[in-house]
Structure formats: C-alpha cells, structure tokens
Amino acid sequence: MTPPPLACILAAAACACSSSSPSSSSSPERDRPAMTATPSRSAPSTWTAPSQGLRIQLDLPASAPAGAVQARLSFRNETSRPMRLLFVRPEVFRLFNSTFRVWDHDKVVSLQPDPHPHGYLLDENDFLLLPAGGTRTVTQSLQLPNPGSFEVEWMYENKQRSFPGGIQTLDGPTRPLFGGSDVEGLWIGSLSTRRPIRVDPK
Numbered sequence: 001m002t003p004p005p006l007a008c009i010l011a012a013a014a015c016a017c018s019s020s021s022p023s024s025s026s027s028p029e030r031d032r033p034a035m036t037a038t039p040s041r042s043a044p045s046t047w048t049a050p051s052q053g054l055r056i057q058l059d060l061p062a063s064a065p066a067g068a069v070q071a072r073l074s075f076r077n078e079t080s081r082p083m084r085l086l087f088v089r090p091e092v093f094r095l096f097n098s099t100f101r102v103w104d105h106d107k108v109v110s111l112q113p114d115p116h117p118h119g120y121l122l123d124e125n126d127f128l129l130l131p132a133g134g135t136r137t138v139t140q141s142l143q144l145p146n147p148g149s150f151e152v153e154w155m156y157e158n159k160q161r162s163f164p165g166g167i168q169t170l171d172g173p174t175r176p177l178f179g180g181s182d183v184e185g186l187w188i189g190s191l192s193t194r195r196p197i198r199v200d201p202k
Contacts, residue, residue: 048193053079056191058154063198066144073098073154074137077130084185085128086158091140093120096157100142103151103194110145118170122163124177127186144199152197157190 047055059072077083088094095115102110130136142152162183165176177183 046193047074047076048191050078051191052187052189053077053083054085054187054189054191056154056156056193058152058193058195060142060152060195060197062196063200064144065200065202066146067202068141068143070139071100071142071152071154072137073140073156074135075128075130075156076135077132080132082132082185083130083187084183085130085187086126086160087128087138088120088122088126090120092116094140098140099155099157100140101153101155102142102145103153104145104148109150110143112143121169121171121174122177123175127177127183144197147199147201149196149198151194153192153194155190155192158186158188159190161186161188 047057049055055076055078057074057076059074061069075085086097088097092113093116095111095113100110100112101108102112128136128138144150162181163174163177164180165174167174
C-alpha cells in the first residue's frame with residue numbers, strides 16, 4: 001500500500017517519515033533550528049505582506065556553486081500577542097510545512113525536501129514560540145541544481161489547529177499535544193516568497 005503523504009499525516013495530527021528511525025535520522029541537538037550569521041554576497045531581501053499577523057523572509061547568497069547551501073528563514077510576529085509556529089525540527093520531514101521549490105522560468109525543477117511519510121512523530125518541541133513583535137531566524141538546507149539562473153520559492157504553511165493524538169501510524173500512535181485542544185496562538189495559513197540565485201560551476 002502506498003504510504004499517505006506527509007500533508008495528510010499533518011492534517012491528522014502526526015508527521016511520519018520514511019527514514020530508518022528517529023534515533024538514526026535525528027537528534028535533539030542536531031535538529032534544533034540554528035541561528036546563523038548573514039551570508040556573504042546575499043541578495044537584497046524583503047519581508048512578505050503579513051498574513052494573520054505573520055511575515056516571512058528568505059535570505060540566500062546571490063550566487064553559489066551547485067550543491068548544498070544554508071538558506072536563512074525568518075519569521076516576524078506583527079501582532080501584540082505571542083504566536084506559535086509549527087516548524088518540524090528534522091529538516092528531512094518538513095515537506096509541506098517548510099518547502100522549497102526551485103524554478104527555472106515557469107518550470108519547477110526541484111521540490112525539497114524529498115517526501116518521507118514515515119519515521120517521525122510530532123511533539124511539542126516542533127513548535128516555535130514567537131513573542132509579540134518578535135523575529136526569529138532559522139536555517140534549512142537547500143540543494144542547488146546545475147549551473148544557471150533560478151528562483152527559489154520558500155513556502156511556509158500549517159493547516160492544523162489541534163493535535164488530539166491517538167492516530168495509528170507505522171511509527172506508533174500519535175501523541176496528544178498541548179492537551180489535544182486547539183493550540184493557543186497557533187498560526188494557521190500559507191505564505192510564500194521567492195529569491196533569485198545564480199548557480200556557478202564548481
């Protein structure tokens with residue numbers, strides 16, 4: 001049977017992904033979103049218009065050789081109340097939560113990260129707390145294609161208000177999070193932004 005897509009598992013209050021196991025694919029220290037310095041030669045960045053009080057910003061180097069780079073992902077809470085954001089800690093399990101699309105003109109040439117529908121269950125550490133008026137920046141790996149000029153789209157989204165648990169998955173039953181009720185201050189919606197990048201020969 002084909003495993004359900006990660007988006008469906010998130011909608012059912014669990015996130016499961018098909019690597020070997022959580023212990024082999026992630027650790028609390030390695031999976032913690034990291035703060036980083038501004039990359040050199042970065043393209044000018046702009047914040048998106050607010051949606052439900054949230055703005056996002058994508059920072060990339062203006063150019064980089066083909067391979068992996070660290071994208072800087074920033075969130076800004078424009079409201080007067082604390083905001084909680086679902087942000088799955090292990091990068092490999094972020095498809096349809098924090099997703100990259102690499103565009104070559106009007107064609108998507110890469111969707112990242114690859115889908116992994118089993119191997120991980122959400123817990124309360126997968127939610128960032130953003131204070132009123134606060135900004136937080138994390139990083140996520142981006143694989144750049146062959147040399148050329150591209151646009152990178154970052155989409156951040158969450159459509160689930162509560163996580164009652166009790167859903168049976170290949171990784172065991174999902175856990176009730178925040179008491180299983182609607183999560184206070186949880187942002188719901190979808191935001192995306194694009195940045196150009198030139199991929200140079202290695």
